[in-house]
Amino acid sequence: MKFSSQVKPISYLKSHAAEIVKTISESREPMLITQNGEAKLVVMDVKTYEEQMETFALLKILALGNREIEEGHFENVEDVFGELDGAADQ
Template sequence: MKVELVTTLKRHATRILSELRHSKEPILITEHGQPSAYLVDVDDYLLMQQRLQILEGIAKGERAIEEGRVVTQQQAKQQMSKWLS
């Protein structure tokens, strides 16, 4: 992963963003020697958000199973048919 100082980002933002678009490699921005932010390509960020939503949905489903909040396939079909009518 590439690392850049925040001052370098300020001075060379256009070049750094151009490199990011071409390499698709996230860039860690540091400030006073400490990690401050990540720069990521927009498409990669959107993909990460979609994946996160999927994982959150899976986690909700697993919690529902653990808590016994489940229905049979027949019950699910009946509920769906009510919603779709």
């Protein structure tokens, strides 16, 4: 994602809020807002934000799973399937 085409000063945000909402909602591209020449905010549509939060949650689950594996907190697949087969026989 490149912000270079979507960089605006805070004064633009203040004077063009409705236009920004329309543009971002249609394009789904975030906009970087600057204040005194420094990046301060990222404005994005809700759907994009929700999708990013879902992606972050999945990445966190993967990272936690990898940590569990690295720490040796897992069961061998054959043992798990053996337990399942044993439970099905009962």
